[in-house]
Amino acid sequence: MTAQELPITGDADVVRVRQAVRAAAVEAKLSLVDQTKLVTAASELARNTLTYGGGGGALVEQLDNGLRKGVRAVFHDKGPGIADVAQALTDGFTSGSGMGLGLGGARRLVDEFVIETAPGDGTTVTVVKWAR
C-alpha cells in the first residue's frame, strides 16, 4: 500500500477514514495502543474536516524512513480556516458541539502534528505516528 486519498463529505466517510488509517497502522506494525491512538486522532480530525471545514479529504500513507515504519494522515479542507490556532488547540475550547478536545487531544495522541491554516484559506492538519 502506498497512499490513499479519501473524501470526507459525510458521517460514513469519517468511518471509512478510520478504517483506512487502522489498516495502514496495522501494516506499519504499530502496537495496538499506538494504532488506537492514531485512529482516535484521525477520527477527531476527520470530524473537524467535516464539521468545521465543510468537508474535504484525507490522504493516508505509510512511511518508512529506513529505521522505522509509520503512518502519515493529512486532513485538508477549503473551509473558513482557523483564526487563532493557539486557542483552537486549547483543551475546552470549542466553536461547535464537541467537548473541545478534538484538536488538542489529537495532537497529544500522535508523534508529529502540523497545522497549516489561515482565515478564508482552509485548514490542513498533518499527523504522523511511528512504530516503536
Place this chain on the structure above:
Amino acid sequence: MERLPILKIGPMLLVSIQVDLRDDMVIALQEDLADRIVDTGARGVVIDITALDIVDSFTGRMLATIAALSRVLDAETVVVGMRPAVAITLVELGLSLDGIKTALDVERGMRLLSSAGGVGR
C-alpha cells in the same frame, strides 16, 4: 438510517454496540434511549462497548450525555467492556468520563446496577 438496537432485560435496557459508529447513529441512540427509558420504566442502562476499537471525544460525550439524561429519568447507566487500549487513549485524549459508572463486562455491569438498589427488584 441504521439504528442501534435497545434490548429490554428485566428492569434494564442493554445496548451492545457491534458496528462502526457513525455520528448520526450516536445522536439517534440518545433519543431512542430516552424514549425507551420512559416507555419501559427501566431503572438501569448497560452500554456494551466491547466491540468498539476507539472512543473519540464525540462518542465519549455521547456516553456522558446518556448517563446524565438517564439519571434525570431515574435510571442508572453503566458502560461496560472498554478495551485497555481504548482506556489508555481516552485518558491521554483528556476524556475522564467523570460521572460514568463502568464495569468490565455485561454481567458485572448488571450486577452493579442490581446492587445499586432499585434495579432488579
